[in-house]
Amino acid sequence: METTHRTTDQQKPADQRRRELLEAADRVVLRDGPKASMNAIAAEAGITKPILYRHFGDKGGLYRALATRHTDALLAALRAALDAPADRRERVEATLDTYLASIEAMPQVYRFLMHPAEETQQAEAGFDVGRHSAPLLRRMGEELGQVIAERIDLGPAGDAQARIWGHGIVGMMHAAGDWWLGERPCSRAELVKSLADLLWGRLAEAGDRAGAPGF
Secondary structure (H helix, E strand, O other): OHHHHHHHHHHOOHHHHHHHHHHHHHHHHHHHHHHOOHHHHHHHHOOOHHHHHHHHOOHHHHHHHHHHHHHHHHHHHHHHHHOOOOOHHHHHHHHHHHHHHHHHHOHHHHHHHHOOOHHHHHHOOOOOHHHHHHHHHHHHHHHHHHHHHHHEEOOOOHHHHHHHHHHHHHHHHHHHHHHHHHHOOOOHHHHHHHHHHHHHHHHHHOEEOOOOOOO
16 A cells, blocks of 8 residues: 555656645644644644654654645735735735634644643654744735835835834734634733724825825
8 A cells, every 4th residue: 555655756846746635734723733743734624644754854854844835825825815916904914814714714724833731752763843833923024014115105224114114013813813822811802902003003004106006
């Protein structure tokens, strides 16, 4: 049986096989959340663990691939919210809501990426979630900072200010969203409004860049 799987695995184009393995990993993460293991993912994919390692190297490699997959989708959704035909306050609220709706819709995926179970970290020796999750948040901060720099006139030091805002807003969304997902102290709409209120003072004052889409 293992030989059959290996032959099939080798015959498929690498990008197709990688996509199928990530889909199998997604199914396990949606089922097991932070406790998802390489063994369970290999079993779901119908392959042995060494074949899974051949594609991703280790759990860190698989984590990075899953993080890229989900971050790409989230960033596309956030860009769509920022590009919506609405005024700035509505776009700010829509962007915050898009992030919160994303982690609410797939809490197991979020927890796997940000809060792997302690027993899983012990079983997968050498896997440090902090080392892998920090680049994910930095990427989001940089992307948001770039959008702000392109769309809002922040003056002579605008590029640096935009990066500060980008990373600050992502940090705020992440910390508040993590707390909210765990405790559910209020509705999503209430959290969105409160976060938008916190951001709104300086955002309301800043003008749009000439010729750029509004923020």
